[in-house]
Amino acid sequence: MPLPDTLPLIGITWADALFMLLGGVAVAGALGVVLGRDIIRNGLLLILTLGAIAGIYVMLGAAILAGAQVLVYIGAISVLILFAIMLTQSKAAPAKLNFQTQAVPAALISALLALIFAVTLGGGWNATVFDGTPPPEGTRGAADALFGPYLLAFEVASVLLLAAVIGGIYLASLPRAGQIGAEEEEERR
Amino acid sequence: MSAIAGHLEPYLVLSGLLFSIGSFGFLARRNAISMLMSVEIMLNAVNIAVVAFGAFVPALAGQGIAFAMLIIAVAAAEATVGLAIIIAIYRNRKTPLVDEYDTMRQ
Numbered sequence: 001m002p003l004p005d006t007l008p009l010i011g012i013t014w015a016d017a018l019f020m021l022l023g024g025v026a027v028a029g030a031l032g033v034v035l036g037r038d039i040i041r042n043g044l045l046l047i048l049t050l051g052a053i054a055g056i057y058v059m060l061g062a063a064i065l066a067g068a069q070v071l072v073y074i075g076a077i078s079v080l081i082l083f084a085i086m087l088t089q090s091k092a093a094p095a096k097l098n099f100q101t102q103a104v105p106a107a108l109i110s111a112l113l114a115l116i117f118a119v120t121l122g123g124g125w126n127a128t129v130f131d132g133t134p135p136p137e138g139t140r141g142a143a144d145a146l147f148g149p150y151l152l153a154f155e156v157a158s159v160l161l162l163a164a165v166i167g168g169i170y171l172a173s174l175p176r177a178g179q180i181g182a183e184e185e186e187e188r189r
Numbered sequence: 190m191s192a193i194a195g196h197l198e199p200y201l202v203l204s205g206l207l208f209s210i211g212s213f214g215f216l217a218r219r220n221a222i223s224m225l226m227s228v229e230i231m232l233n234a235v236n237i238a239v240v241a242f243g244a245f246v247p248a249l250a251g252q253g254i255a256f257a258m259l260i261i262a263v264a265a266a267e268a269t270v271g272l273a274i275i276i277a278i279y280r281n282r283k284t285p286l287v288d289e290y291d292t293m294r295q
Contacts, residue, residue: 015194023203030207030230034214039223046226053233056203059194060244062254065236065261072261077229077268084222084272088285099217100288106216110209117205121238125197125245138244141251142258150255157262164266171273 019059026052037098039085047078064139200241207234219286221275225268232264 006013012020029049036042050073057066100106146154193199207230214227236257243253279285 012192013194016192019194019199023199026203027206027210030210033223033226033230034210034218039220042223042226046229049230050233053237056200056237057240057257060200060240062240062244062257065240065254065257068258068261072265073229073233077265080268080272081222081226081229084275087276088222088279098219098223100219103217106213109216110213113212114206114209117209118202121201121205122198125201138251138254142254143251145251145255146258150252150259153259157259160266161262164269168269168273171270172276 015059019056022052022055022059025049026056039089039098040082043078043082043085046081047074050074050078061138062142064142197241197245201238204234204238204241207231207237219288221278221285221287222272224287225271225275228271229264229268232260232267236260 007017010017026049029045029052032045033042033049036045050069054066054069054074057063057069211227211229211231211234214230215224218224218227239256239260240253243249243251243256275285278290282290
């Protein structure tokens with residue numbers, strides 16, 4: 001039995017419903033990450049938000065990017081963030097005061113930023129309009145771009161990742177003799 | 190014809206909304222890891238805009254995804270180094286709250 005063109009009872013198309021669902025989940029999850037009190041829950045809501053954004057990538061025909069998002073963000077960065085939360089949680093940290101004193105001006109500035117984005121991005125683009133979800137042919141175009149004109153950027157990104165791995169190990173390892181902080185570490189032992 | 194999902198503007202507005210939320214989190218949260226999470230939200234918002242332009246503007250087909258891939262790689266590097274720095278500071282100061290990192294304030 002083929003599906004009807006629009007959602008029953010409401011009359012909006014499936015692509016619209018999917019976009020509203022994914023966008024709503026992404027925005028609600030991001031608000032939960034930013035406003036939530038429990039930092040572990042913030043980390044878990046971040047995973048939800050990133051998953052919804054991966055769904056939006058699929059809607060835009062970028063299935064390869066959705067795969068990369070799931071592997072890199074949900075698989076690696078979220079786990080890294082959760083580990084860092086567990087390593088830096090302390091009972092001494094006050095649970096209530098999780099905003100700075102500058103939270104109100106920050107909220108005003110962010111609201112102004114959102115307003116500017118809504119005004120500038122909300123119309124006037126003479127972009128092509130497609131019906132529903134585009135076919136997933138972006139992968140080939142992305143490969144042509146990445147290994148053609150952007151090959152140098154690709155190689156620089158890989159060198160950057162190597163440098164980040166080495167730098168991360170160096171920064172997070174215990175200070176050895178001669179490094180900054182080594183004496184205090186010795187005293188603590 | 191989809192009224193929302195078939196146009197460029199809703200994706201850009203969603204991207205701007207997520208970027209604003211992330212910027213608020215970066216400016217207002219006290220916990221350094223929360224600030225890093227907000228930065229990740231902002232990077233993802235930019236990614237949505239870039240991919241939407243790549244999908245809707247025919248001259249940019251493929252380049253949007255390529256750019257977003259590079260952004261993801263840089264974000265991974267940033268998260269690695271940032272969390273390593275936070276852990277290194279936490280080892281010295283015993284707090285993840287950024288307003289207590291005031292050694293250089295005179």
